[in-house]
Amino acid sequence: MLLNRKNSGERWRIRPDGRDKVTGAMKYLTDMALPGMLTGLVLRSPYPHAAILGIRVDQARKLPGVHAVLTHLDVPGLNAYGIAIQDQPVFCYDRVRYVGDAVAAVAAETLEQAERALAAIEVDYEQLPVLDSPEKALENDADQLHPHGNVLHRNAYKTGDVERAFENCAHIVEETYSTPRQMHTYMETEGGLFVPGTDRLLNVYAPTQHGFMDRLQLSRILAVPQGDIRIVSSPIGGSFGGKDELNVQPYGALLAMKTGRPVRIHNSRWESVRVGLKRHPMVITMRTGADADGRLIAHQVRVTADTGPYATLGAEVLNFATEHVTGPYQYANVDVESMSVFTNNGMSGEFRGFGGNQAIFALEGQMDRLAECLGMDPWEFRKLNLREAGDPGPFGQPIARTDGARQVWKSLQESRLWKEREAALERRPGAACVPAGNPSTGPSDDGHSADSKSPWLKEGIGAAYVMHGAGLGVGIPDPAGGRLQLARDGRIEAVFGYEEFGQGLIATLELMLIETFGLAPEDIRIRIGDTDVVPDSGSSTASRATSMMWKSVQNMRMPFMTALLEAAGRLLHRNPGQLHMGRGGIYGRADGEGEGRKLLLPYQALAASTDEPLMAETRFSYPASPVDRVGAHFLYTYAAVAVKVEVNTLTGRVRVVDQFHTVAAGPVMNPQGYLGQIEGGSSMALGFTLTEDAVMTGGCYLTRNLDTYLVPTIAEHMGRIDVLPIEELPPGDPHGPRGIGEIGSVGLAPAVAAAVRQAVGRWVCKLPIDPAELQERPHFTQKAVAVHE
Amino acid sequence: MNENRAAERPAAPGTELYVNGNRVTVCTEPSKRLLHVLRDELQMTGAKRSCEIGRCGACMVLLDGRPVNACLTMLYQCGGRTVTTIEGIAPQESGGLDPVQQAFLEEGGYQCGYCTPGMIISVKALLDFIPDPTDEEITEALSGNICRCTGYGGIIRSVRRASELKKISSSDA
Ligand code: FES
Ligand code: FES
Numbered sequence: 029m030l031l032n033r034k035n036s037g038e039r040w041r042i043r044p045d046g047r048d049k050v051t052g053a054m055k056y057l058t059d060m061a062l063p064g065m066l067t068g069l070v071l072r073s074p075y076p077h078a079a080i081l082g083i084r085v086d087q088a089r090k091l092p093g094v095h096a097v098l099t100h101l102d103v104p105g106l107n108a109y110g111i112a113i114q115d116q117p118v119f120c121y122d123r124v125r126y127v128g129d130a131v132a133a134v135a136a137e138t139l140e141q142a143e144r145a146l147a148a149i150e151v152d153y154e155q156l157p158v159l160d161s162p163e164k165a166l167e168n169d170a171d172q173l174h175p176h177g178n179v180l181h182r183n184a185y186k187t188g189d190v191e192r193a194f195e196n197c198a199h200i201v202e203e204t205y206s207t208p209r210q211m212h213t214y215m216e217t218e219g220g221l222f223v224p225g226t227d228r229l230l231n232v233y234a235p236t237q238h239g240f241m242d243r244l245q246l247s248r249i250l251a252v253p254q255g256d257i258r259i260v261s262s263p264i265g266g267s268f269g270g271k272d273e274l275n276v277q278p279y280g281a282l283l284a285m286k287t288g289r290p291v292r293i294h295n296s297r298w299e300s301v302r303v304g305l306k307r308h309p310m311v312i313t314m315r316t317g318a319d320a321d322g323r324l325i326a327h328q329v330r331v332t333a334d335t336g337p338y339a340t341l342g343a344e345v346l347n348f349a350t351e352h353v354t355g356p357y358q359y360a361n362v363d364v365e366s367m368s369v370f371t372n373n374g375m376s377g378e379f380r381g382f383g384g385n386q387a388i389f390a391l392e393g394q395m396d397r398l399a400e401c402l403g404m405d406p407w408e409f410r411k412l413n414l415r416e417a418g419d420p421g422p423f424g425q426p427i428a429r430t431d432g433a434r435q436v437w438k439s440l441q442e443s444r445l446w447k448e449r450e451a452a453l454e455r456r457p458g459a460a461c462v463p464a465g466n467p468s469t470g471p472s473d474d475g476h477s478a479d480s481k482s483p484w485l486k487e488g489i490g491a492a493y494v495m496h497g498a499g500l501g502v503g504i505p506d507p508a509g510g511r512l513q514l515a516r517d518g519r520i521e522a523v524f525g526y527e528e529f530g531q532g533l534i535a536t537l538e539l540m541l542i543e544t545f546g547l548a549p550e551d552i553r554i555r556i557g558d559t560d561v562v563p564d565s566g567s568s569t570a571s572r573a574t575s576m577m578w579k580s581v582q583n584m585r586m587p588f589m590t591a592l593l594e595a596a597g598r599l600l601h602r603n604p605g606q607l608h609m610g611r612g613g614i615y616g617r618a619d620g621e622g623e624g625r626k627l628l629l630p631y632q633a634l635a636a637s638t639d640e641p642l643m644a645e646t647r648f649s650y651p652a653s654p655v656d657r658v659g660a661h662f663l664y665t666y667a668a669v670a671v672k673v674e675v676n677t678l679t680g681r682v683r684v685v686d687q688f689h690t691v692a693a694g695p696v697m698n699p700q701g702y703l704g705q706i707e708g709g710s711s712m713a714l715g716f717t718l719t720e721d722a723v724m725t726g727g728c729y730l731t732r733n734l735d736t737y738l739v740p741t742i743a744e745h746m747g748r749i750d751v752l753p754i755e756e757l758p759p760g761d762p763h764g765p766r767g768i769g770e771i772g773s774v775g776l777a778p779a780v781a782a783a784v785r786q787a788v789g790r791w792v793c794k795l796p797i798d799p800a801e802l803q804e805r806p807h808f809t810q811k812a813v814a815v816h817e
Numbered sequence: 818m819n820e821n822r823a824a825e826r827p828a829a830p831g832t833e834l835y836v837n838g839n840r841v842t843v844c845t846e847p848s849k850r851l852l853h854v855l856r857d858e859l860q861m862t863g864a865k866r867s868c869e870i871g872r873c874g875a876c877m878v879l880l881d882g883r884p885v886n887a888c889l890t891m892l893y894q895c896g897g898r899t900v901t902t903i904e905g906i907a908p909q910e911s912g913g914l915d916p917v918q919q920a921f922l923e924e925g926g927y928q929c930g931y932c933t934p935g936m937i938i939s940v941k942a943l944l945d946f947i948p949d950p951t952d953e954e955i956t957e958a959l960s961g962n963i964c965r966c967t968g969y970g971g972i973i974r975s976v977r978r979a980s981e982l983k984k985i986s987s988s989d990a
Pocket of ligand 1: 865874888
């Protein structure tokens with residue numbers, strides 16, 4: 029059943045945070061202000077690579093309204109940060125490695141005064157050769173950006189003997205794919221308010237995906253115990269992975285500590301572009317071979333990622349890509365090598381999809397090319413090579429068993445769009461099949477013209493398959509947990525260390541509690557995003573939060589119910605076995621459901637008359653595969669995407685006019701949130717495919733704002749989009765709902781590439797698609813030229 | 818304008834405008850952006866700051882009923898005029914919501930919500946002028962409002978729902 033409001037019935041609910049969002053009452057952390065607050069700004073490097081010879085701040089310190097000017101000399105603790113490796117300086121002192129590197133920070137009474145102070149700081153630089161590509165960074169005589177060289181991380185995975193296997197292949201396809209520097213473009217740029225406290229040293233109100241990680245990182249920088257810092261981190265105006273790492277927090281924190289006054293920082297869009305993380309640009313070369321029957325035999329992959337100047341999660345992203353370049357298919361011989369390279373380009377890091385987007389674009393491109401060489405239907409070709417349920421994962425690791433792979437395969441096969449494609453092919457047999465040996469261009473008049481009056485518009489339908497891991501993977505601490513408690517005022521509080529950045533986590537949790545305990549919305553209070561009140565539930569990342577909340581609620585259900593019912597039983601002098609929880613309080617079970625039910629004890633009365641705290645807590649870890657392969661995943665979500673595109677061969681523009689997404693992720697926890705994740709993810713993928721690229725030359729951004737960085741607008745989204753969730757899990761599956769936060773952002777790019785191939789006979793291997801590659805000389809000019817000849 | 822003359826000009830007497838029905842006098846330079854005035858002088862943070870170059874629509878407000886980007890509008894352009902922000906579009910009685918707001922709630926036309934105030938302003942302006950817009954009219958009215966979260970599906974459904982709700986409420990009236 030398609031996912032929409034009508035089919036969801038009562039489970040389609042108004043979000044608890046909805047009202048404040050539609051009325052403008054919601055206070056984002058960058059909306060906060062306090063009397064006496066100062067404005068903070070950061071001085072950043074104008075050069076992608078330079079030595080610092082001197083920094084002079086005296087003039088700036090003397091300016092009116094300026095309360096602090098800080099440099100590396102003013103960092104009491106560790107002058108570095110990074111979730112995985114702390115190699116990014118808070119303030120640079122000997123060298124800058126990209127145009128976002130910070131050298132100083134100021135706090136002043138007004139923005140203008142802060143700007144003047146920034147301008148008055150003098151820094152002497154000596155420019156150094158700019159390593160603006162991995163190739164340059166890997167040259168023998170290249171400057172070394174870090175003591176351990178210019179390679180952040182290498183990974184590899186090998187089985188069998190690919191070279192020998194290639195000799196036995198009937199068909200081999202080799203292609204190099206490249207992907208753009210995609211920007212998260214959360215609408216709320218980085219920022220926050222930093223408030224020195226009396227009860228504690230520092231209160232930080234700044235978006236992040238993991239408050240406890242920020243607290244840990246700031247405690248190192250400030251050299252204070254973690255308990256001295258409180259991090260309030262929700263609500264968030266979008267993140268998509270981009271706000272997981274620290275951004276303005278070190279500067280806000282240091283300035284507030286130094287001045288003893290509240291300091292606000294809110295990045296301009298340009299500041300956000302130049303400093304913020306992007307999706308790793310990757311170049312992926314694949315050589316893939318099959319036998320004459322279409323069975324994959326050999327798959328060789330080389331991945332090079334441009335990770336920019338510092339580590340953040342570059343190694344982890346690379347590991348993820350390394351795992352996902354083989355995907356859901358079986359091959360006896362695999363040879364993957366990957367490398368993440370430091371450069372003087374912008375920072376790359378965590379971004380929804382986490383390296384899977386690039387890997388799967390390339391992998392699915394190979395599948396389409398090979399199917400075509402074989403003269404096979406691309407979807408049948410995939411089926412022939414799909415792993416069986418119960419097979420190990422891409423790294424040969426045990427994975428949780430589901431039928432997801434076959435389920436989404438079948439669901440796409442039966443979809444309206446795929447049937448449309450098959451019908452079109454029947455009318456024009458062979459249209460999707462170009463003779464082998466001519467892989468780059470097919471006959472261009474194969475494409476099906478959308479409208480006979482506009483023969484330059486060509487339509488095509490394509491599909492792609494996605495198997496995407498969730499959780500952090502083997503070898504990375506992946507804690508989870510939460511707490512349920514009956515508060516003094518009778519509300520049932522659910523307390524989790526997760527963050528709300530728009531995905532609808534609060535709404536999902538509310539619905540879970542309503543359905544698990546039969547509560548009314550008014551019975552519930554949800555507390556998240558504040559290190560003072562929540563347990564550390566791990567990061568809200570890697571599509572893990574909903575799964576972990578579900579598991580937590582499952583774990584706490586019996587202990588919490590038992591605690592409440594036993595306390596109620598004592599008060600009511602009844603056997604707790606005769607009682608149950610419901611809307612507003614405790615009911616008698618013997619009364620049965622419906623009319624006869626009687627509210628025996630409101631939660632408020634229960635809370636008022638018990639001294640002991642009624643609560644349940646759980647702590648556990650995200651399930652991991654029992655192997656020692658770092659980054660290997662255990663839980664996977666499966667999806668398939670079909671799209672119909674219209675290519676204007678005069679302009680080369682591609683329009684996606686129809687989409688079908690099918691996702692096997694177990695039960696739908698929150699229909700509105702699920703639909704929104706898939707629709708929103710696919711919009712992000714559309715930008716990745718067609719328009720988005722933060723362009724850099726020589727280590728400098730040419731893209732500065734949203735006039736040149738083109739995210740999809742509503743104009744690109746008037747087409748149809750169907751989302752079909754597949755909810756069945758194998759009987760007894762203990763893991764429940766799988767992550768869906770990222771998978772929607774993955775499959776669209778290769779599906780569009782396949783559809784473009786069908787429409788105009790061209791293979792796309794570089795994103796975003798360059799319209800110039802798809803332009804054809806109009807028919808009438810060809811004629812005119814012929815006459816003149 | 819000649820810069821010296823600007824420098825010699827006596828301190829601005831204050832610009833008078835009407836914000837959500839209230840007369841306010843703002844004593845800041847008339848060349849300040851309306852977005853800054855709303856957020857930092859009047860502490861009304863419903864209009865959001867995002868691109869500040871008129872590309873994203875997060876800062877949208879109504880100026881005499883027409884949608885404008887508050888990040889591109891100067892204070893002096895607002896003198897004597899009526900500014901309506903997201904905080905002011907709901908009917909005054911407590912708990913009231915504009916049909917557009919109601920529709921966004923019902924359809925889930927938002928996620929992080931950061932684009933939502935601007936989006937709702939643009940939709941309201943659209944439906945005030947064209948109660949039953951075509952796809953082309955929706956596209957034209959909203960293509961200056963970027964939403965990074967929803968993929969616009971929920972927004973398009975909200976616009977259609979708002980159009981319905983408005984019809985229902987006007988036929989009730
Ligand atoms: S902030 Fe005004 S249009 Fe973007
Ligand atoms: S809801 Fe987040 S930008 Fe629109």
